[in-house]
Amino acid sequence: MNNEYDKNEKEYDVCLLLEGTYPFVSGGVSSWIHNLIKGMPELTFTAICILATSKEKAEYKYEVPDNFVDLKVIYLHDPIDNKKSPFKSISKKNIQKMRKFHYSLDKYDIGFMTEIVDLFREDKYPLSELMHGKKAWDLLVERYKPDMNKESFIDYFWTYRFTHLPIFKMLPLELPKARVYHTISTGYAGLLGVIARVTTGRPLLLTEHGIYVKERKIEISQAEWIYHKKDERFRVDSKLGAIQTFWIRMFEQLGKICYDYSSEIYTLYEGNKQLEILEGADPAKIKIIPNGISxxxxxxxxxxxxxxxxxxxxxxxxxxxxxxxxxxxxxxxxxxxxxxxxxxxxxxxxxxxxxxxxxxxxxxxxxxxxxxxxxxxxxxxxxxxxxxxxxxxxxxxxxxxxxxxxxxxxxxxxxxxxxxxxxxxxxxxxxxxxxxxxxxxxxxxxxxxxxxxxxxxxxxxxxxxxxxxxxxxxxxxxxxxxxKESDLNETYLKIYHKYMKMEDLE
The missing domain is CATH 3.40.50.2000 (Glycogen Phosphorylase B;)
Structure with missing residues (x-):
């Protein structure tokens, strides 16, 4: 594993990886994060929070504790710069690596993850090349399988762009230096955790309140903005369309990657644990820690x-x-x-x-x-x-x-x-x-x-x-x-201390 630490860079005890939550959204998970930070004043916390777009006004919904500092925000769907870049285009060798990575994910084989993270961080391809370059386009067409695919290519194209642009944005991201990385979901935040684990060698912890993949499946199956081909009889059909399946499969893959790279996985109750196992998590990694209140x-x-x-x-x-x-x-x-x-x-x-x-x-x-x-x-x-x-x-x-x-x-x-x-x-x-x-x-x-x-x-x-x-x-x-909230905080404090003391993991 690479280790990108600069000895002079500021180091935090815990870096939280958040998606659409604290401190910009109030509610259950955000309150849990706020109380966790507030309950451990002896530790320093920072965070990366993933939001949809900078067009939406993001305001703090909490008075953050003094030990929560240097928050960084990533906007998933802000437009990219389409101007010509001075960087070289993607080489045939690296396109082949991307091709292998995609086909590995199709089989839920995440062994290629370290190589793909290194590829993006070493070559630092501009987003314009990844989204508009000729070689990237050829790979997209190949993945579509035009000789056998009956679904709309336009819908496939925009689905690919909408799902992959956030990934391309995050792969080369410079992460804060921390002794422990803690993601509060799988999905895009979980991917950031995997990147941190690969590039720094430090432990990654995952806490799932709701099972991210399950919640996305519910949203995607109900979403009217995702194209779903209907037949002429307009009958009710419980089957998901190809584009909906594309979305769900991507989140399943991101979830599996996060599970595999996490040192430990924490969830709230037995039912969640069983769902995580069904989605590919190692049962030996999962521990149940119920929430608490003051x-x-x-x-x-x-x-x-x-x-x-x-x-x-x-x-x-x-x-x-x-x-x-x-x-x-x-x-x-x-x-x-x-x-x-x-x-x-x-x-x-x-x-x-x-x-x-x-x-x-x-x-x-x-x-x-x-x-x-x-x-x-x-x-x-x-x-x-x-x-x-x-x-x-x-x-x-x-x-x-x-x-x-x-x-x-x-x-x-x-x-x-x-x-x-x-x-x-x-x-x-x-x-x-x-x-x-x-x-x-x-x-x-x-x-x-x-x-x-x-x-x-x-x-x-x-x-x-x-x-x-x-x-x-x-x-x-x-x-x-x-x-009791005090019991919850004591449990997590012990976990943080355990992993903060670990040497870089091999």
Whole structure:
């Protein structure tokens, strides 16, 4: 392995590799990163954050700790300079290396990775040559297989450009000098981690909250902007088109590369571990480290001796971005079911609405269609601690989650949860270990996209005060025993110290 370290270059303890998250996006993963950095003031952190384009205004959503310095931002889809470059064109020898690399990836063989990283860093080909050069074009046509491919070449061309330009941008990137590199996903951030591992010899750690490949598969299968050839009968077809498959396969390959080059892999619960194994991760590398929260922020928000009997006015909350993956529409339909049986009923949907404005408008229209305008309030981003004391239940209807902080926060505050059976929601509500399960449920788990089941679960909690009391106490005890943020920080601090002390890996 190459070692690009300059002895005079500033060295950080940990370099975080981030994609579309901290400190520019608020939410679960970003909060986790913020609290991790803040909980280890004795370490110095830097980061590279990957964003889509510089045209979108990127503002800090957090007051970053003093030990988080020198953040570097990469924009994946900014236009490239098409002017002629003084650099020589790609040689036939190096085109052959690229060809071998692509065909190796087709077989999920990543043994050629070191050579391709060295190639890009040594020759430093300009992006204009990689995207517009004659030899690169010939390789693209060869990969398309024009004699047998029935898909549109134009669609293939633009898909190739859109997926590969970020990779070409990152391969020659100069990375900060760090004792440990820690990526919080696979994908493009994971690729940066692989580059760091190859070029510096330092350890690469991977933490996956949600499984990146799985989430991209969901997005790609639902994306209307990705071309999918339809037949003349316009029938519903669950099969993915060739272009969708192209996208998914690329993310699968990036994931496999990151898994193979990571020294250790951390995830939040057993279900995630099994998904990582299916995507090619070595089971021996994977360790489960559940998230934690700061107890001081949530304990006591609702008094443990609160009497629920005789209550006639109720309030529930939904915490999350108003986007399709959170399935807000199922939640709204469930709220209609509850509103038909509970006279005094208020719902707070707490989270940003600007991320997918079209979906937000659809939700507003659904509220009107269901005639629940007086029940529903979209609050935008708020401090959850201001609302938890007046809530009788928290509801999640997501179609994909990892280990949602909102359930832990609600548990800690003594607020029962209703959640779809995704990610670790069942573990958070019903318990993970024998001792955890013995505490009893702190809410109710429902099926995905099930408004009737969700509505009935909410009604069960609201209409059974003795059960709600038991769930409240179980949630408080569960978080106090198994999900303390201080335990999480101590675990990661030990991991960092372990790998920071290692000599360069061979």
């Amino acid at each position: 107890l001081d922020n949530f304990l006591g928000l609702k008094p443990e001796d609160h009497d629920y009997k005789g209550q006639t006015e109720f309030a529930i909350g939904f915490v999350g971005r108003v986007v399709p993956i959170k399935d807000v529409k199922t939640f709204l339909r469930a709220c209609k079911i509850v509103a038909l049986k509970v006279e005094k009923f208020k719902v707070y949907i707490m989270g940003p609405t600007e991320e997918d404005e079209e979906y937000y408008e659809e939700c507003l229209n659904l509220v009107k269609l269901l005639h629940i305008e007086d029940v529903i309030e979209f609050t935008g981003k708020v401090k959850v601690t201001d609302y938890l004391p007046k809530l009788d239940a928290i509801v999640l209807t997501s179609i994909s989650e990892a280990q949602p902080l909102v359930i832990m926060e609600a548990n800690c505050a003594g607020v029962p949860a209703v959640a779809s059976d995704v990610g670790s929601c069942r573990e958070l509500i019903e318990g993970r270990t024998v001792a955890d399960k013995a505490l009893g449920p702190s809410g109710i788990v429902t099926k995905v996209a099930d408004p009737i089941g969700t509505g009935e679960a909410i009604l069960t909690i609201l209409q059974k005060p003795v059960l709600r009391k038991k769930m409240s106490l179980a949630g408080i005890e569960r978080v106090k025993t198994f999900y």
